[in-house]
Amino acid sequence: MKHTPLELAHLQAGARMVNFAGWSLPIQYTSIQKEHDAVRKDVGIFDISHMGEIMVEGEGAASWLEMMLSNRVGKLTTGCSQYTLMLNEEGGVIDDLILYARGDQKFFLVVNAGQREEDMLWLTKHLPEDQSVFLEDQSDSWAALALQGPKSEELLEKIFPSINFPKRNHLLEINDARFAHLLLLARTGYTGEDGFEIFLSHHDAPHLWQQFLAAGAKPSGLGARDTLRLEMGYPLYGSDLLLTRTPLEANLQRFLSLEDPLKGNFYGREALQKQQADGISSRLTPLQLIKEGPPLRAHYSIYAEEQLIGKTSSGSLSPSLGVGIALAYLPLEYTQVGTTLQIEIRNKRYKATVVTLPFYKK
Numbered sequence: 001m002k003h004t005p006l007e008l009a010h011l012q013a014g015a016r017m018v019n020f021a022g023w024s025l026p027i028q029y030t031s032i033q034k035e036h037d038a039v040r041k042d043v044g045i046f047d048i049s050h051m052g053e054i055m056v057e058g059e060g061a062a063s064w065l066e067m068m069l070s071n072r073v074g075k076l077t078t079g080c081s082q083y084t085l086m087l088n089e090e091g092g093v094i095d096d097l098i099l100y101a102r103g104d105q106k107f108f109l110v111v112n113a114g115q116r117e118e119d120m121l122w123l124t125k126h127l128p129e130d131q132s133v134f135l136e137d138q139s140d141s142w143a144a145l146a147l148q149g150p151k152s153e154e155l156l157e158k159i160f161p162s163i164n165f166p167k168r169n170h171l172l173e174i175n176d177a178r179f180a181h182l183l184l185l186a187r188t189g190y191t192g193e194d195g196f197e198i199f200l201s202h203h204d205a206p207h208l209w210q211q212f213l214a215a216g217a218k219p220s221g222l223g224a225r226d227t228l229r230l231e232m233g234y235p236l237y238g239s240d241l242l243l244t245r246t247p248l249e250a251n252l253q254r255f256l257s258l259e260d261p262l263k264g265n266f267y268g269r270e271a272l273q274k275q276q277a278d279g280i281s282s283r284l285t286p287l288q289l290i291k292e293g294p295p296l297r298a299h300y301s302i303y304a305e306e307q308l309i310g311k312t313s314s315g316s317l318s319p320s321l322g323v324g325i326a327l328a329y330l331p332l333e334y335t336q337v338g339t340t341l342q343i344e345i346r347n348k349r350y351k352a353t354v355v356t357l358p359f360y361k362k
Helices: 007-012 032-041 061-068 113-125 152-159 205-215 222-231 269-278
Strands: 016-020 023-028 044-047 052-057 081-087 093-103 106-111 134-137 142-148 171-174 183-186 195-201 282-289 301-304 307-317 324-331 340-345 348-354
Touching (some): 007 023, 023 222, 032 222, 052 113, 106 113, 106 195, 142 152, 152 205, 222 307, 222 324, 324 348
Antiparallel strands (some): 052 134, 081 093, 142 195, 301 340, 307 324
16 A cells, blocks of 8 residues: 555554555544534545656647546636546546646546546647647645634634635745755635645654644544535545546536537547536436435435436435435436335335435535
8 A cells, every 4th residue: 555644643642544545544543423523514634645646738739638537627727726637538537636726737646546547648648749748647746635624714714824725725835944855735625615635745744743733633544535525515536526427417517518619629628528428317416315324335225216326326324414414326216306216225125315415514
């Protein structure tokens, strides 16, 4: 397994470590409920150093990324970011990622740990022959922390008191004498709360982690990260997003610039336009148990009367709501809000209803 530069700090904090996408990472320190609540009500800190970081630059970088990604890159100005998708020719999702613009022709991609190698293979395969684009996987040089929660800015100000913090979906580059290397501070996250993601060198990461803990951030693991993102309906690659499913089926059409006249062509566009014209047959659908029951998990069977119509792709007990929630690809006729279905958990069926996202509404 791969190890982040914070592994010793996790063990010292009593973390229970698990294998996640080939990385040794903390699933929890105290309890998922406590860590989840800390992020919803106060501030938590996550080690996300397993994420991949890819640099793209050169005089052809922007136009090339337009071909490689689904959202229009040209909407970004320096210091801005967007959620976007990397698709194959059939419209299947290779990865979902965040693209940061660090200049007119300089970009920073943050990709999923489990897809880092696949992403690099796909991107390298399609590099322009004129060498107008330079691509580099810098993942081994970066660590990353996610400071998330309604009090995250208040806490961050204790450590960086002289900084004008970026707005939501913006990026700030920080040169601070206390750190050996450049820091990238992004106001992005995967929890539904205000927060920041900080990209920094492996050398500097343990020092900043301890500063966050000393300032009051609660260390939080993968368990809380999963319940937080699921309450918001954010998809997880490998579970809710797959090569065999398109963004139209995943209900992510707002991140496809299909109707934008400035977008031009991109991989998967033709397949998506055909699917859009023909109509999809299934859609990623949010389900919530009507009454309290056992926690939901992935791969639980879903029934309409006695007909098996699908399986959950993600599922959990929602710490904020106190009931089971899940996502599942279902035939369109069963995706209308209010539709009552049944989810089988350990040979017993529990009633669930189709709801709107996010599950958790402030």
